[in-house]
Amino acid sequence: xxNDWPLFEVFIRSRAGLExxxxxxxxxxDARMAIEHARDVxxxxxxxxxxxVMRSADIIxxxxxxxxxxxxxxxDKVYRHPTFYAIPEEVKNL
Amino acid sequence: xxxxxxxxxxxxASLQxxxxxxxxHCRYVLRxxxxxxxxxxxxxxxxxHAPELEEELALANLALDLIGQARLLLTYAGExxxxxxxxxxxxxxxxxxxxxxLTLAEQPNGDFGQTIxxxxxxxxxxxxxxxxxxxxxxxxxAAIAAKALKETRYHQRFSSGWLVRLxxxxxxxxxxxxxxxxxxxxxxxxxxxxxxxDERMHAAGIAPxxxxxxxxxxxxxxxxxxxxxxxxxxxxxxxxQGKRGVHTEHLGYLLAEMxxxxxxxxxxxx
Numbered sequence: 001x002x003n004d005w006p007l008f009e010v011f012i013r014s015r016a017g018l019e020x021x022x023x024x025x026x027x028x029x030d031a032r033m034a035i036e037h038a039r040d041v042x043x044x045x046x047x048x049x050x051x052x053v054m055r056s057a058d059i060i061x062x063x064x065x066x067x068x069x070x071x072x073x074x075x076d077k078v079y080r081h082p083t084f085y086a087i088p089e090e091v092k093n094l
Numbered sequence: 095x096x097x098x099x100x101x102x103x104x105x106x107a108s109l110q111x112x113x114x115x116x117x118x119h120c121r122y123v124l125r126x127x128x129x130x131x132x133x134x135x136x137x138x139x140x141x142x143h144a145p146e147l148e149e150e151l152a153l154a155n156l157a158l159d160l161i162g163q164a165r166l167l168l169t170y171a172g173e174x175x176x177x178x179x180x181x182x183x184x185x186x187x188x189x190x191x192x193x194x195x196l197t198l199a200e201q202p203n204g205d206f207g208q209t210i211x212x213x214x215x216x217x218x219x220x221x222x223x224x225x226x227x228x229x230x231x232x233x234x235x236a237a238i239a240a241k242a243l244k245e246t247r248y249h250q251r252f253s254s255g256w257l258v259r260l261x262x263x264x265x266x267x268x269x270x271x272x273x274x275x276x277x278x279x280x281x282x283x284x285x286x287x288x289x290x291x292d293e294r295m296h297a298a299g300i301a302p303x304x305x306x307x308x309x310x311x312x313x314x315x316x317x318x319x320x321x322x323x324x325x326x327x328x329x330x331x332x333x334x335q336g337k338r339g340v341h342t343e344h345l346g347y348l349l350a351e352m353x354x355x356x357x358x359x360x361x362x363x364x
Contacts, residue, residue, distance in 0.1 A: 005146070026148055032255055037148040039248075040155050 007056040008034040010041075012048035020052050028053075118294040120174040121194060122301060123235065124184075125291075125337045126223075127167030128195035131185060132345070133216060134160035135352050136203055145206055152252060156213070159245040166238045186356035190346045197336035198281035200345040207260050207267065208274035214253035214318070215278065219285050220246045222310045226302035235300065254318045261322025268323075276327050283332035285311070 005027040011020035023042050028034035034053040042048065062070060074080070137157035144150030168181040179187075199216060203209045224246055227239035260271040286308035295301035319326050336345075355362060 027146065028148065029259065033259070036152065036252055036255065040151045041148060044155065 005029050008038075008053045009056050009059065010034075010038040011052040011054075012038070012042055013050040013052075014047060015049050020050065023047075025056060115294060115298070116174060116176075118291045119232075119298075119300065120171050121291050122295045123167055123171040123174060125194040125196075127164045127171055127184075128193045129199045129216070130160040130167065130220075131164035132193065132195040132348065133199040133213075134158075134164060135348055136199070136201075137209075137213075139203055140209065149206075153209070156249055156252070159242075159249065163238070163242045163245070166241075170234055170238070182356065186353045190341055190349055191339045193341065193345060193349070194337050194339055195345075196281070196284055197334040197342055198278065198284065200336065200341060200348055201278060201281065202344055204274060204277075205270055207271040208277065210253055210256045210260065211271060211274040211278050213249070214257050215282055215285075215315075217246060217250040217253045218314050218318070219307075219311055221250045222307050222314070223302065226307065230301070231299035254321075257318055257324070258322040261319075261324040271322075272324055275324060279327040280330045281334055283330065284334045284336065287332050287337075289338065 007025050008028055008031075009025050010023050012023045013020045026034065026037050026041055028037050031053065035051055038051045038053055043051065134157040137153045137160070140153045141150060144153055164185070165181050168184045172179045172181065172184055196216070198212060201208075201212055220242070224239040224243040228236055228243055230236040230239065257271065260267040262268070286304045288304050292301060292304055296303055316326065334340075334342075336342075
């Protein structure tokens with residue numbers, strides 16, 4: 001039956017957290033069932049206060065073949081990191 | 095009872111009345127406890143056999159909620175009884191005829207459709223019941239009901255969702271779930287069959303009126319059936335008396351499995 005049910009990605013917002021975080025995926029026949037499954041699989045130990053689910057098929061992902069073209073150019077541009085600023089000693093928690 | 099005594103009640107008679115009241119109170123709580131416990135045991139039988147991993151977790155979660163309710167209720171029933179029996183003694187050391195669960199709860203799992211229909215009939219009943227019990231004059235019972243109500247709302251959402259999905263699903267799922275409904279419907283009359291225990295508890299403000307409960311249950315059942323495009327079976331006479339300790343053959347087997355370990359190894363601990 002698993003083969004018939006589409007895969008859903010599950011995102012949970014934790015009590016303290018602001019954003020929904022990806023926690024995993026599961027199979028379900030429809031959206032309502034996906035929420036119920038996510039509740040049972042991923043929030044049974046009070047992990048969350050809100051659930052998002054979406055069909056995995058609806059995610060548009062970057063192509064691993066293009067990883068070099070997409071991400072490599074950022075490697076030698078160290079000036080994009082704010083590491084050249086002297087931080088005054090009085091400033092805490094930066 | 096309708097007969098009014100001609101003379102004022104003697105101390106002995108009023109003492110007897112008190113004993114009867116406590117006995118009815120204890121039996122009432124035991125009925126609720128046993129229905130949750132037996133249904134939980136049935137749901138647990140799906141573990142390792144459910145059609146989907148996710149459904150297995152879902153059914154086990156329902157079972158754990160129901161065991162939680164049963165533990166609170168059994169503990170309370172033991173205190174009302176006053177013979178020193180705790181939740182474990184009541185769950186594991188009673189005979190089938192001492193169990194007071196609804197006959198519906200002990201019915202076998204059958205296929206997934208039958209499990210869902212049984213669950214949905216009882217979830218809807220518990221939902222209507224706990225909503226009212228949360229306002230019971232018995233504050234202990236009211237607190238247990240208020241806690242159980244949150245879980246039960248989810249249970250009913252789950253089982254009614256599946257009822258609609260199966261009823262309004264494929265030709266086969268529809269046929270199977272309708273057959274399960276036709277098969278289990280005859281046990282539903284017991285949910286609202288009033289006896290002396292119910293009358294006493296209602297008169298004391300502890301339990302709700304089963305007639306009112308029946309009307310609300312019926313309305314909710316009809317709404318879900320309509321969404322599931324299923325046919326409500328005709329009302330049938332009420333030959334089932336699980337809540338009075340008279341059970342179908344299925345309960346004995348269920349208890350034999352559930353009680354095996356504590357009976358074979360008395361006092362065993364993890």
